[in-house]
Amino acid sequence: LLSVLEFYIISSITMLSTVSRQLRSHPALIPLFIFIGGGCTMSLTYLGRLALRNPDVCWDKKNNPEPWNKLGPNDQYKFYAVNMDYSKLKKDRPDF
Amino acid sequence: MAHPTQLGFKDAAMPVMEELLHFHDHALMIVLLISTLVLYIITAMVSTKLTNKYILDSQEIEIVWTILPAVILVLIALPSLRILYLMDEINDPHLTIKAMGHQWYWSYEYTDYENLGFDSYMVPTQDLAPGQFRLLETDHRMVVPMESPVRVLVSAEDVLHSWAVPSLGVKMDAVPGRLNQAAFIASRPGVFYGQCSEICGANHSFMPIVVEAVPLEHFENWSSLMLEDA
Numbered sequence: 001l002l003s004v005l006e007f008y009i010i011s012s013i014t015m016l017s018t019v020s021r022q023l024r025s026h027p028a029l030i031p032l033f034i035f036i037g038g039g040c041t042m043s044l045t046y047l048g049r050l051a052l053r054n055p056d057v058c059w060d061k062k063n064n065p066e067p068w069n070k071l072g073p074n075d076q077y078k079f080y081a082v083n084m085d086y087s088k089l090k091k092d093r094p095d096f
Numbered sequence: 097m098a099h100p101t102q103l104g105f106k107d108a109a110m111p112v113m114e115e116l117l118h119f120h121d122h123a124l125m126i127v128l129l130i131s132t133l134v135l136y137i138i139t140a141m142v143s144t145k146l147t148n149k150y151i152l153d154s155q156e157i158e159i160v161w162t163i164l165p166a167v168i169l170v171l172i173a174l175p176s177l178r179i180l181y182l183m184d185e186i187n188d189p190h191l192t193i194k195a196m197g198h199q200w201y202w203s204y205e206y207t208d209y210e211n212l213g214f215d216s217y218m219v220p221t222q223d224l225a226p227g228q229f230r231l232l233e234t235d236h237r238m239v240v241p242m243e244s245p246v247r248v249l250v251s252a253e254d255v256l257h258s259w260a261v262p263s264l265g266v267k268m269d270a271v272p273g274r275l276n277q278a279a280f281i282a283s284r285p286g287v288f289y290g291q292c293s294e295i296c297g298a299n300h301s302f303m304p305i306v307v308e309a310v311p312l313e314h315f316e317n318w319s320s321l322m323l324e325d326a
Contacts, residue, residue, distance in 0.1 A: 028158030035166045082182045089188070 049079070097229070097289060106263045109288055109309070110280045112183055113265030119175050126168060183265075186279045189247035193238065197250070197257030197270040197292065200299035204238050212323055218302050232289045234306045239318045242282045242309040250276045255297065261290035261307050269294055282309035 023029055051057055055068045055077060071077070076086045098106055108114040194205040198215075206212040219233040240246050250259045252270035259278070260267035263286075268278040282288070290305040310318070 026153075026155065028155040028162070031159055031162045031166075035162065078181055078184060080177065080181045082178055082185065084185045084187065 046079070053077075097287070108265065109263045109282050109284055109286060110265045111283060112179070112280075113263065115179050115182065116265055119179055122175060123172055126172060130168075186247060186277065187245050189279055190244040191240065192247045192249060193240070194249045194251070195238070195259050195270070195305075197252040197254075197259065197296070197303075199254050199297050200292075200303045202234075202257075202259070202292075202303060202305060204236075206319065210319075210323055212319055214322060216306070218304055229289065231302060232291070232304045232306070234304055236322075237287070237306040237308040239308045239310055239315055240282055241312040241315040242285045244312070245279060245281050248278045248280070250278060256294045257296050257303075258293035259290070259305060260293040261288050261305055263288040263290075264307065266290075267293055282307070285309050285311065 023033075055071055058065060058067060076084075105113075105117055105120065108117055191206070192208055194207065196203045196205070201215050201217045203213060203215045214236050216234045216236045216238065218231065219228065219235060221230055224230060224233065248259065248266070248268070250268045250270045251274060252272045254272060256272070257270040258267060259270055261280075264280045264282065266278045266280050268276045270276070286309055288307045288309070290307070292300055292303045292305070294300075296303075
């Protein structure tokens with residue numbers, strides 16, 4: 001198991017050093033890395049946010065089986081609220 | 097209502113639809129600018145007598161044409177995401193209407209205070225009065241008070257339908273066994289037409305939707321009249 005880890009670490013370091021050496025002779029590729037890297041980071045972060053915060057996702061079947069039943073009127077579940085002030089809403093639905 | 101030879105969207109009757117129109121203009125302008133530039137470059141390349149065989153690469157132009165498209169895409173993406181989240185906001189509606197799709201008509205239920213429900217069939221072409229629109233008029237219109245947020249719960253009784261009114265920026269699929277919610281505010285009084293937007297059988301093209309936005313007193317008179325008739 002340790003040798004598999006060492007293999008991955010060494011191969012990634014070699015890849016990084018090769019790429020940075022090639023980048024020095026072609027610096028125009030640096031913005032490309034920045035934009036693609038930024039895009040991948042943003043997508044993966046949003047996926048992670050959806051996985052952890054979305055009430056439709058159930059990780060723990062024993063302790064929290066149906067998180068979509070615990071929605072409150074004051075919580076913001078969407079990523080970005082343009083015009084909505086969620087703190088002003090009241091709960092006017094019956095409990096069940 | 098669309099006018100003849102219309103190419104763009106219908107006039108908006110809803111604030112979110114206006115935002116969509118402006119965003120469409122913004123994105124289309126960017127697309128047209130880029131296309132014109134590319135076309136110009138192509139004609140310039142094809143019709144020139146200059147030849148340069150010794151340029152192999154250039155770092156500066158590569159930087160420019162990596163950063164500039166990324167910036168343009170960000171400029172398109174930010175308003176787009178804002179409108180996307182704006183469209184999902186439901187701001188405390190004053191009225192809830194249920195629109196149920198059947199084969200091949202819509203039925204509307206206003207059950208907030210009294211039990212008002214009616215069916216809305218298309219007016220056949222041979223029964224149209226002069227000045228009415230073919231395949232778009234219905235016998236009973238869905239009347240809503242203007243300038244009030246309205247929530248429409250859309251569902252179907254048999255097969256898939258879709259409740260769509262372009263001027264109000266609403267299109268919501270009617271799935272049997274599922275309630276979908278759409279919301280709109282009619283900012284001006286008027287009559288807004290739409291058609292069923294999911295194939296549902298032989299008369300799919302013949303089940304239109306007509307929404308009539310009127311001032312609140314007229315809406316109250318209309319609903320009392322409809323309750324007496326029913």
